[in-house]
Amino acid sequence: MKVLVAYATAHGSTGDVARRIGSVLEQNGHEVTVREAQYITDVKDYEAFVLGTAIESGAWLPALTEFAMRFENDLSSKPTYVWVSCIRVLEEFGMSHIMEYYMPKQLLAKLNLRSITALAGKLDLKSVDWTERWTLSTRYDGHAWPTNFDGDFRNWDKIFDWAIAVLKDLQAVAIQG
Numbered sequence: 210m211k212v213l214v215a216y217a218t219a220h221g222s223t224g225d226v227a228r229r230i231g232s233v234l235e236q237n238g239h240e241v242t243v244r245e246a247q248y249i250t251d252v253k254d255y256e257a258f259v260l261g262t263a264i265e266s267g268a269w270l271p272a273l274t275e276f277a278m279r280f281e282n283d284l285s286s287k288p289t290y291v292w293v294s295c296i297r298v299l300e301e302f303g304m305s306h307i308m309e310y311y312m313p314k315q316l317l318a319k320l321n322l323r324s325i326t327a328l329a330g331k332l333d334l335k336s337v338d339w340t341e342r343w344t345l346s347t348r349y350d351g352h353a354w355p356t357n358f359d360g361d362f363r364n365w366d367k368i369f370d371w372a373i374a375v376l377k378d379l380q381a382v383a384i385q386g
């Protein structure tokens with residue numbers, strides 16, 4: 210299948226995750242394009258979509274929201290998979306909090322959504338400027354201080370497992386025709 214992995218990032222780490230997911234799908238026979246959402250102008254050729262975004266201030270980055278709204282018709286008719294990269298997932302009950310508060314429910318309801326997850330991301334405070342630090346300290350809604358999560362928490366085994374789950378679902382979709 211022709212699969213588009215579209216992602217939004219502020220500091221680059223979600224792009225690495227997108228490329229890893231893309232390579233798992235490609236190694237298993239899919240024709241994969243991995244691209245930043247803001248640069249995508251046409252999606253007509255694709256048969257499935259994998260969308261990923263970093264979270265800032267408890268929300269998707271605007272580039273992925275805008276992409277999903279722009280191509281809503283295509284995303285509603287083809288299998289679509291979504292992940293978010295963030296730090297809240299590292300806290301207790303993080304996954305349920307993210308599903309409840311970080312996901313744009315009205316938008317997701319319009320998609321042909323097959324799977325959605327949250328994966329631990331990377332926060333490198335050295336590369337975060339003072340405005341972003343201010344945003345992070347005032348808007349992060351976890352129990353711990355966000356500065357406790359200064360580091361790379363991406364779990365490549367979990368990323369691989371989710372990519373395999375997407376792969377299996379794509380196989381199921383292909384069999385169902």
Ligand SMILES: Cc1cc2nc3c(=O)[nH]c(=O)nc-3n(C[C@H](O)[C@H](O)[C@H](O)COP(=O)(O)O)c2cc1C
Pocket residue numbers: 217218219220221222223224263264265266267268294295296297298329330331332333337341342344345348349350
């Ligand atoms: C300004 C700022 C705000 C953030 N806000 C949140 C947040 O509200 N919740 C959360 O779980 N993570 C938050 N994060 C953490 C990012 O989602 C995480 O570091 C992500 O992996 C960054 O991905 P990127 O390198 O692709 O930009 C924030 C990070 C920054 C820099």
